[in-house]
Structure formats: structure tokens, C-alpha cells
Amino acid sequence: xxxxxxxxxxGFRVSMLINDTRxxxxxxxxxxxxxxxxxxxxxxxxxxxxxxxxxxxxxxxFLGEPxxxxxxxxxxxxxxxxTHMRAAVVGMLNTLLVAVVACFFATVIGVIVGVLRLSNNxxxxxxxxxxxxxxxxxxxxxxxxxxxxxxxxxxxxxxxxRGDDATASMVFGSFAFTGRGFYFPKPVFxxxxxxxxxxxxxxxxxxxxxxxxxKQQLFDHGRMVSTLWPSIGLFFxxxxxxxxxxxxxxxxxxxxxxxxxxxxxxxxxxxxxxLTFALSIYTAAFIAENVRAGILAxxxxxxxxxxxxGLRPGRIMxxxxxxxxxxxIIPPLISQYLNITKNSSLAIAVGYMDVTGTLGxxxxxxxxxxxxxxxxxxxxxxxxxxxxxxxxxxxxxSVKLKER
Amino acid sequence: MKKSVFFGAMTVASLxxxxxxAGTLDDVKARGKLNCxxxxxxxxxxxxxxxxxxxxxxxxxxxxxxxxxxxDPKAVEFVPTTGKTRFTALASGEIDVLARNTTWTFSRDVxxxxxxxxxxxxxxxxxxxxKALGVSSAKELDGATVCIQTGTTTELNLADFFRTNNISYxxxxxxTNAEAQPLYLEGACDVYTTDxxxxxxxxxxxxxxxxxxxxxxxxxxxxxxxxxxHGDNEWGDVVRWTLNAxxxxxxxxxxSANIAELxxxxxxxxxxxRILGTEGTLGEMLGLSADWAKNAIMAGGxxxxxxxxxxxxxxxxxxxxxxxxxxxxxxxxxVPPFR
Numbered sequence: 001x002x003x004x005x006x007x008x009x010x011g012f013r014v015s016m017l018i019n020d021t022r023x024x025x026x027x028x029x030x031x032x033x034x035x036x037x038x039x040x041x042x043x044x045x046x047x048x049x050x051x052x053x054x055x056x057x058x059x060x061x062f063l064g065e066p067x068x069x070x071x072x073x074x075x076x077x078x079x080x081x082x083t084h085m086r087a088a089v090v091g092m093l094n095t096l097l098v099a100v101v102a103c104f105f106a107t108v109i110g111v112i113v114g115v116l117r118l119s120n121n122x123x124x125x126x127x128x129x130x131x132x133x134x135x136x137x138x139x140x141x142x143x144x145x146x147x148x149x150x151x152x153x154x155x156x157x158x159x160x161x162r163g164d165d166a167t168a169s170m171v172f173g174s175f176a177f178t179g180r181g182f183y184f185p186k187p188v189f190x191x192x193x194x195x196x197x198x199x200x201x202x203x204x205x206x207x208x209x210x211x212x213x214x215k216q217q218l219f220d221h222g223r224m225v226s227t228l229w230p231s232i233g234l235f236f237x238x239x240x241x242x243x244x245x246x247x248x249x250x251x252x253x254x255x256x257x258x259x260x261x262x263x264x265x266x267x268x269x270x271x272x273x274x275l276t277f278a279l280s281i282y283t284a285a286f287i288a289e290n291v292r293a294g295i296l297a298x299x300x301x302x303x304x305x306x307x308x309x310g311l312r313p314g315r316i317m318x319x320x321x322x323x324x325x326x327x328x329i330i331p332p333l334i335s336q337y338l339n340i341t342k343n344s345s346l347a348i349a350v351g352y353m354d355v356t357g358t359l360g361x362x363x364x365x366x367x368x369x370x371x372x373x374x375x376x377x378x379x380x381x382x383x384x385x386x387x388x389x390x391x392x393x394x395x396x397x398s399v400k401l402k403e404r
Numbered sequence: 405m406k407k408s409v410f411f412g413a414m415t416v417a418s419l420x421x422x423x424x425x426a427g428t429l430d431d432v433k434a435r436g437k438l439n440c441x442x443x444x445x446x447x448x449x450x451x452x453x454x455x456x457x458x459x460x461x462x463x464x465x466x467x468x469x470x471x472x473x474x475x476d477p478k479a480v481e482f483v484p485t486t487g488k489t490r491f492t493a494l495a496s497g498e499i500d501v502l503a504r505n506t507t508w509t510f511s512r513d514v515x516x517x518x519x520x521x522x523x524x525x526x527x528x529x530x531x532x533x534x535k536a537l538g539v540s541s542a543k544e545l546d547g548a549t550v551c552i553q554t555g556t557t558t559e560l561n562l563a564d565f566f567r568t569n570n571i572s573y574x575x576x577x578x579x580t581n582a583e584a585q586p587l588y589l590e591g592a593c594d595v596y597t598t599d600x601x602x603x604x605x606x607x608x609x610x611x612x613x614x615x616x617x618x619x620x621x622x623x624x625x626x627x628x629x630x631x632x633x634h635g636d637n638e639w640g641d642v643v644r645w646t647l648n649a650x651x652x653x654x655x656x657x658x659x660s661a662n663i664a665e666l667x668x669x670x671x672x673x674x675x676x677x678r679i680l681g682t683e684g685t686l687g688e689m690l691g692l693s694a695d696w697a698k699n700a701i702m703a704g705g706x707x708x709x710x711x712x713x714x715x716x717x718x719x720x721x722x723x724x725x726x727x728x729x730x731x732x733x734x735x736x737x738x739v740p741p742f743r
Contacts, residue, residue, distance in 0.1 A: 056517065068560045070575045080563035149586070157591035159536075179592050180549060259547040260537075260594045261574065270592065271576075348554070351577045357554070362577070365488055365555035368516040 051371075062367040063088070069362050071353045073269055084363045091358030092380060098276055098354065099341040099384075105280035106340060107333070110287025115317065117292050128288070135285035141346050143282050148274040148350040155179040161257050174254050176262050181269040183255035183262045192249040199242040207234045271352035275344065283340050290332045294325035326399045334392040338385045345381075355380060428500050428632070428639035429473065429691055437479050440466035441499035444484040444580050448605040448714050448721040449505055458482045462503040464710035465524055465630055465647060468700040469501060472646045472692060477703035486580055487555035491516055494633060501643050503630040505599060507557045517634040521644040524629050524707075526727040526736050528622035529561050530600035532607060535617050537594060542621040546571040551584045551593035553577075558598050561624040581606060599626050601715065601723055608720035642690055648739040649679055649697040653706035655730050655739070660705040667698045678742045686742060707737070 017027045051057065063085040070080050075093040078086055117128040135143070156168035157179045170176045176183040189197075214225040243250065255265030298321050306316040347354040348361055356377065364373040432438050442450035442462055450460040458466075458480075467477040483499050494502045495517070505527070506512070508520040531550075533539050542565070552559055554577040566573050576593050578584040585606060588596040596603065600622060607613045630647060632640050653659070656676050658666055663680070670682040677683035681694035690696065704710050711728065715721045729735025 068563055070563045070566075070573075072575050072577075080560075080567060152587060152590045152592045159591055179590060260545075261547055261549060263547065348577070348579060351554075353577060357577065361488065362554055362559060365491070366511075366560065368491060368511070370492060 047371075058372060059369075060372055062363075062369050062372070065367075067363065068366065071358060073272065073353060084359075084367065087363060088355060088359040088376070091353055091355035094352065094358075095341070095344055095347075095354040095356075096384070098272065098279070098344045098347065098352070099337075102276045102279040102283065102340045102344070103337050105276070106283040106287055106336070109280060109284035110336075111291050113284060113288035114291025114295070117288060118295055132285045132288050135282050136289070140278060140282045140343050141349060144275055144278040144346055144349055147278045148270065151270050151274050152179045158257060158261050161262075170255075174252070174265075176255055176257075176265075178262070179270060180261070181267055181271075181273060183264075184266040184268070185252040185254045186264070186266045188251050188253050190249040190251065192246040195246055196239060196242050196250060200239045203234050203238045207231045210234065269352070271347070271350040274350050275347050275352050279340050279343055283336050283343075286336050286339075287333060290329050290336070291325070293332075294327075294329035295321055297328045298324050323399070327401055330392065330396040330399060334389055334396070337388050337392065341384055341388065342381060428636050429642055432473055432500055432639075436474060437481050438466065438470040438473065438501070439481045439483055439499045440469070441483045441485045441490055441493050441502040441504055442466065443504050444486055444582065446505070446581050446602060446605050447609050448719065448723075449601070450482070450503075459714065461525065461710060461714040462505060462630075464704040464714065465503045465650075466501070467703040468650055469630075469643055469646045471703035472649075472696040472700040473642060475693065475699050477699075487553050488579070491518070494518065494631065497633075500639070501630050501632050505602065505628040506631060507599075508627045508629055508631075509557060512631075518631045519634050519636075519640045520629050520631045521640060522629050522647045523627040523736075524647055525601060525627075527599040527601050527626040527628050529558050529597060529624040529626060530603050530622055531619040532588075532596045532603045532616055533594060533619060534591075535615050539619065542619050542623065543569055543571065545573065545595060547573065548594040549574040549576060549592070550595045550597055551576045551578055551588050552597055553581065553584065554579060556598070557624070557626065562597055565623045585609070599628070601628075601721075604721050604723050605715070608722070613720075638691060642692065645690060646697070646700050649700050649742075650707045650710065651730075651737050651739045652679060652742060653697075653701045654708040655732065655737075658701055658706055660702060660709060663698060663701055667695065675742055684743075 017023050064083050066081050067084045067087040068080055069087070071078055071087065071090050073094055074090050075097065076086075076090060078090045113128050113131060116124050117132065119125050119128075155177055158176075160166060160168040161170070161176065161178070168178075174185045210230055211227055214227045217223045217225050253264050255262040255267070257263075302320055302324070303316055306320040307313075311319065344354055345356040345360075348357045351357075359373050359380075360377045364370055367373075440463075442458065442460075445451045446460070448460055450458060450462045453459045463482070466480050466482065470480045471477040483493060485493050485499070485502070485504055490502055490504055490506065491512075493499050501521075503524075505525065507527075508523065512518055513520055531542050531545070533545075539545065545566075550562065550573050552562055552575055559575075559577075562573075562575065576587065578587065581598070581602065584596055587593055589610070596606070598606070600618065603618050607616050607618070610616060630643055632643055652675075653663075656673065656679070658676060658679065666676055667680040667682065670677045674683060678686055680698045681687050681696065685694070687694040687696045693699075705713070711725065712718065715723045717724055725733070725735060727736050729737065731738040
């Protein structure tokens with residue numbers, strides 16, 4: 001009798017979990033998962049045990065209590081008698097304001113610098129290179145502090161505008177640039193100003209419609225219709241006409257030196273300007289590199305082909321290169337926007353009351369609720385960052401290469 | 405078997421974490437060093453001198469505690485804290501005692517679970533303005549820009565003061581005293597507000613102190629004192645009675661000049677004897693050596709000596725004793741008897 005050894009079948013033995021390559025990876029993954037869960041369970045139970053030992057508990061009741069402190073920059077109504085919750089919302093709005101404005105300027109500066117860095121002009125090219133390297137390689141906190149210090153030291157303070165022998169004066173009598181911030185005239189909307197605003201909106205729609213019509217004419221009939229002068233006319237004439245018809249309902253509130261400070265007008269605080277400016281130029285250096293990478297990713301054949309069709313360099317960039325480069329630029333741009341939003345939490349360095357300054361700063365200190373406020377802060381930044389990602393991903397999907 | 409060891413270890417670990425809050429006295433003795441939380445730098449109260457040695461009124465308290473517990477006033481690790489980080493540092497056990505002109509308030513004592521060991525300086529919040537502004541009262545500050553240290557009681561007092569007087573202001577929150585100085589001097593704020601003692605100390609550090617005035621209004625009560633974690637009463641007692649010993653020493657006339665003589669043998673004043681450990685067992689009751697208070701007083705002298713050396717009238721800060729005089733001199737310093 002010959003005994004043939006059959007291939008092993010069925011019989012599952014425990015040792016196979018380690019020895020059999022089919023199961024080994026599952027075994028290790030399972031062990032790692034258990035270890036991870038155990039580690040988090042330990043940290044959680046340790047936290048609860050320690051809080052209990054210290055006689056503390058987790059409670060969000062403090063959010064409903066009066067905050068008791070004042071905030072200088074308020075986008076919504078807020079007094080020291082408002083709740084901690086409202087103080088947190090004021091801070092959140094301040095964070096969003098600085099993030100949105102800085103994202104905008106960073107994008108504009110970044111795109112311009114990125115394009116200029118590829119210039120054939122040696123000087124421009126090198127200057128942009130120096131800018132990028134300097135700003136990219138120094139921490140943003142240092143930039144914020146430097147800009148704030150220079151801002152405060154260089155610009156005149158309100159007291160220098162005072163008196164007969166004032167050493168500083170307002171620009172055009174309506175703009176004041178002081179070390180405490182910039183003061184601008186503020187438009188005041190009187191009764192009837194709604195019509196002026198509506199007229200303005202209508203003329204914007206009109207300009208858009210007219211340009212569409214001009215394009216249609218060009219494509220359908222090959223006729224060039226002038227768009228520049230009609231657009232300018234549409235922009236100004238109806239609004240100005242309506243403005244006078246309604247009896248000049250919109251007036252300007254000029255800032256004026258009263259007491260210690262300028263009063264009236266729009267006040268952009270030094271902390272806001274320094275923070276926004278620092279975040280913009282710091283992040284713009286990174287965006288410039290993204291833009292440069294995106295443009296370089298488009299083969300030179302495209303440029304040459306466009307040039308041979310007779311397009312001017314500006315049009316080559318706008319119509320051929322940038323639309324394709326955007327596909328490469330957008331994904332890293334998203335993370336730069338997220339960086340701006342998160343870096344805005346350095347605001348307290350210059351006394352800007354963002355959400356880290358109100359909820360994570362003063363509220364945390366006055367109530368002592370460290371864990372609760374930090375959890376709230378984390379949730380806030382997480383929600384904001386994920387929202388930015390979501391919006392930008394939608395945009396990315398609209399510009400990315402459509403594969404069919 | 406293995407499992408039980410694992411769970412056992414986990415239980416021990418979580419228990420140990422819970423117990424760490426208690427037994428600070430033993431921890432300090434075992435470590436051989438006191439971790440003392442101070443400011444990041446306020447001349448006269450706590451600031452490193454030219455040699456990098458910490459000097460000041462609050463530092464004196466730290467050194468006295470270290471001398472009482474360890475017998476060595478130099479056995480202190482100074483941990484600079486800001487208004488924001490101080491409570492976390494204390495609650496987490498990073499420091500054993502916080503001596504950082506911290507105001508004793510209800511919520512800090514009760515809600516934040518700290519224990520104030522006493523008051524070493526009775527203070528109140530004031531305002532400093534440049535003389536050139538021509539302001540003589542805080543009520544004339546309508547519309548002023550006010551620099552203020554964030555995370556302090558001064559922030560809340562300020563809001564209350566301006567609200568009750570129905571005047572407006574623009575707060576500029578600042579993290580530390582050092583950051584506030586250039587902003588105030590450059591004129592980015594009209595007013596700097598903090599505790600009156602802090603204003604005096606800040607002004608003393610200016611190039612031209614005479615160009616700035618401290619307004620007469622004191623808008624709050626700010627009893628400043630060292631604090632420890634709630635629930636560790638033995639350690640709280642050590643800190644409380646070390647501070648009391650410094651104040652009592654001034655009251656009964658123990659100074660760094662005569663302490664060696666008074667402490668050598670029991671004299672005829674029983675209170676001095678009990679403080680210096682030549683009579684009775686007060687040190688033993690605290691879990692310290694018999695000469696604990698003697699060491700504490702020898703570290704920097706009694707309360708009056710520490711005060712005069714760091715913030716008194718002959719220093720650039722130039723604070724008078726005022727409320728901080730002994731009760732026998734019309735002040736508020738009044739310690740319970742040593743017996």
C-alpha cells in the first residue's frame with residue numbers, strides 16, 4: 001500500500017493564526033486593535049479617576065454664565081454681561097474673519113509671486129525667490145510679533161495727531177493710519193439707500209448679461225462688441241443717478257480725534273492688521289511654491305503651441321496654462337487654507353481676541369474648565385477645517401481632469 | 405496569571421495617579437527640591453537678577469518654605485508661569501506651591517480646588533497713565549485704550565469698573581507684563597492697569613519713571629498670597645505656617661541679625677521660644693525639624709526685612725507698608741498665635 005499525502009484540508013488549528021500567512025496579518029491587526037482600545041480605555045479611565053480624585057467633573061454649565069470680561073473687536077452685540085457662550089461665538093467670528101481675509105490675500109499674493117518667480121527677468125525672478133525663502137523659513141509666530149512691533153513703533157500714535165503742532169496728520173482728512181490701527185470713513189445708510197444698493201446690484205447683473213451677450217455675438221457671428229466702455233457706464237451711471245434722485249441717502253462717517261482715540265468711521269485694529277498681514281505673506285510664500293509647481297507641471301509644449309497660435313504671453317498664462325495648472329495647485333492649496341485657519345490661533349500673541357483668546361484664554365482662566373474648553377476648541381477647529389476641505393474639494397472636482 | 409498582573413499593574417497605575425495629589429511634603433523631601441511657581445518676571449516680586457538668581461518678595465516666600473522643609477533656601481526650582489498657565493501648573497503637580505501675586509478669590513479657592521495659605525501682600529487694582537495725558541482720575545478715562553494682562557482678576561474688575569461708571573474703553577489683552585511695557589511706552593495704549601504693586605514695579609523699570617503717574621483710584625481688593633492644591637492639608641499647613649512664622653517673627657522682634665542668638669537657647673519670651681523650636685514640639689507637629697521656622701526666617705529675614713529689601717521705600721519700587729503693616733501698627737497683618 002502506498003500512502004499518498006493529501007493536501008491538508010479543513011482542519012483549523014490555533015497555531016495557524018501565527019504560522020499560516022493567510023491568517024497571520026489578521027492576527028496581528030487584531031492584537032494591535034485590542035492594544036489600541038486598551039490604551040485609550042486606560043487613558044480615559046485615568047482621566048476620570050484623576051478628575052474624581054481632584055473633586056472635579058466635566059460640565060458645560062459655565063457656558064450659560066455671564067462672562068464678565070470685555071472684548072475689543074465684536075462683530076456681534078456683546079457686553080461683559082453676556083454669557084461665556086456668546087464670548088466664544090464672538091471669538092469664533094473673529095477667527096473666521098481673520099482666516100477668510102488672510103486666505104484671500106495669501107491667494108492673491110501667492111499666485112502673483114508664483115507666476116513672477118518663473119519670469120525670465122533675472123531680477124524679478126531672484127527677488128521672488130528671496131521673498132519665498134525668507135518667509136517660508138522663519139516661524140509665523142516670529143513674523144506676527146515682528147510685524148506688530150514694527151507697526152506699533154513706526155506709525156504715529158493718536159496723541160501725535162493732537163494739538164496745533166501735531167507731528168502727524170490724517171490722509172485726505174478722512175483716513176488715519178495710527179499705531180493702534182487704521183481708521184476709515186464708514187458709509188452710513190440713511191432712508192432710501194436701499195434703492196441705491198438695489199440699483200447697484202441690478203447694474204452688476206446688467207454688466208454680466210451684457211458681457212454674455214457680447215460673447216454670444218463673438219461666437220455666433222464673429223462680431224467683436226466693445227465691452228469696456230459700456231461696462232464702465234453701466235457700473236457708474238445708474239448708481240450715481242439713483243443716489244441723487246433719492247436725495248443723497250448715503251453719507252460718510254469720518255473718523256475724528258475725540259478724547260483719547262479717533263472716534264467714528266471703521267476701525268481696523270493693529271492686532272487684526274498685523275495678524276492678517278503676517279498670516280497672508282507667510283502662507284503666500286507656500287502658495288507661490290505650489291503655483292510654481294503647478295505651472296511647471298504643464299509641459300512647455302503647451303506654451304509653445306499656444307504661442308504658435310498667436311496668443312500673447314498674458315493670454316497664454318490665463319487661457320492655457322493656469323486652467324490646467326489649477327488641477328495641480330488646488331489640492332495643496334486646501335492644506336494651506338487649513339494652515340491659515342489653524343495658525344490664526346497664534347492671535348493672542350498680539351492681543352487679537354480670536355476663539356483661542358476668548359474661549360481658550362480668558363474663559364478657561366476665569367472658570368478653570370480646561371478640559372471642557374479645550375474639547376470645544378478642538379471641535380470648533382475640526383468643524384471649520386473639515387468645512388474648508390469639503391468646499392475646496394467640491395471646487396477641486398469641478399476643475400480636475402474629467403476622465404471619460 | 406499574566407492577566408491578573410496586567411490588571412493589577414493598571415489598577416496600581418491609576419491609583420498612583422490619583423494619590424499623587426496628596427503627600428506633597430513627602431514628595432518635596434524625597435526630591436530634595438521645592439518646585440515653586442513664580443511670575444515670568446516682575447521686578448521686586450520675582451525676577452532673575454544679573455547673575456541669574458531669582459530675587460523678589462514672592463521669591464522670598466519660596467526660599468523660606470524651602471528652608472523650612474529642606475533646611476536649604478537654595479533648594480528651590482523656580483518655574484516661571486503666566487497668568488494663564490499658573491493654575492494648570494499647580495493643579496497638575498508641576499509645581500508644589502504657587503507664589504505669584506495671585507488674588508485670593510472665592511472661585512479660585514472653592515471651584516478651582518486650591519487652598520490659599522494666607523496673604524503676603526494686600527493689594528488693589530490701579531491705573532498708570534503718562535503724565536502728559538493730564539488725567540487725574542480714572543473716571544476721566546472715557547474712550548481710553550487700556551492694556552491689561554489677560555487671565556487675571558484685573559480683567560473682570562476693569563469691566564465692572566467701567567460698566568458701573570458708565571464709561572467706555574478699548575481693552576487690549578496682553579499675555580505678560582513684559583509684553584505690556586513696550587505697548588504702553590510706544591503709546592499703543594493710553595493706560596496700563598494691574599495691581600498697584602505691579603504698577604509700581606513696572607514703573608520702576610522704566611527709563612523715566614517720573615513721566616508716568618499711578619492714578620489715586622484703587623478699584624478692587626486684591627489679597628495676594630501663596631496657594632497650594634486643595635486636599636493636601638499637611639502641605640497646606642506647612643506653607644501657611646511658614647508664611648505666618650515670617651510675619652510673627654516681625655511682630656515679636658526676631659530678625660536675621662538676632663536670630664542666631666535667640667535660637668541658641670530658650671530665652672524668657674515663650675512665644676519666641678516656640679517659634680524657634682527651643683521650646684515645645686511645633687516643628688514635629690508639622691512633620692518638620694524643630695528649627696523649621698528658624699531656617700525659614702534665616703533664609704531672608706522676617707516679613708519686614710523681605711519687604712524692605714525687595715519692594716520697600718528704599719528700593720526703586722518704593723512701596724510703603726500701608727495695609728501691609730502689622731496690626732499693631734494699623735495694618736492688616738495679624739497671625740494666629742504660635743502655641
